[in-house]
Amino acid sequence: MxxxxxxxxxxxxxxxxxxxxxxxxxxxxxxxxxxxxxxxxxxxxAGVIDKYVALLNQRKIGRRMDVFVEISLIGQSNEVLEGFERAVARSAEIMECFLMAGDADYMLRVTAADPADFERIHREELARLPGVARMKSLFAIRPIVRKTAFHLGDRHS
Known part of the structure; x- marks a missing residue:
């Protein structure tokens, strides 16, 4: 369109x-x-508008931490990739997942209330993901920019 x-x-x-x-x-x-x-x-x-949602304030609902998790898989076969992606899609704790180019195969974004909550998520969710060879967690200190709106160019001329 x-x-x-x-x-x-x-x-x-x-x-x-x-x-x-x-x-x-x-x-x-x-x-x-x-x-x-x-x-x-x-x-x-046309699918340009995908859906309507309410954006929650992450901190006000007690999810104060953003943790980015680099995942490397044991292999690159369709079976390994699809099994991992299905498991990620079922997880309520994983907010975003990206297939990556570079050292890691996937980058996940997880939110947690505190380090103890992330430990629970790691133990109950992340450690159980299939096909994982290596996992590296990166703890965000604070968000600088977090946008939900796409820039669509010169809209009003």
Whole structure:
């Protein structure tokens, strides 16, 4: 789907306020409410808008630590990769997982309340992941930038 200026403007507004009323969104982007709703539905149907969520404040729910875990697997066969990826997808503790190029095969992001909670996660979740040859944990001191909105270029010209 090719995004025009109005589509990008709609997406920009929705990324900062996903609960905005359609009438308010339409006014902001300069469309009638019905035209705005048609565009939103088209963006949803095309998969540009993946889903609507509430972003929680990690610290306010007691998840004060971010831990990045580098994973190296025992091999690169489809069976090993797919088994690991299925296990990661089932874990409620793993917030993000990326297939990597370089020294590690995967990079995970885990959140924990404190070091004891991370130890529990390590023991109950990470150590049980299949196909793992090596694991290295990196503890973040504090986040500097954490974005959820994608820059979509010159949206409003």
């Amino acid at each position: 090719k995004l025009d200026r109005i589509d990008r403007h709609i997406l920009d507004v929705l990324q900062s306020d996903g609960r905005i009323a359609n009438a308010d969104l339409a006014e902001t982007v300069g469309l009638s409410p019905s035209a705005c709703l048609r565009r939103m539905r088209a963006l949803e149907e």
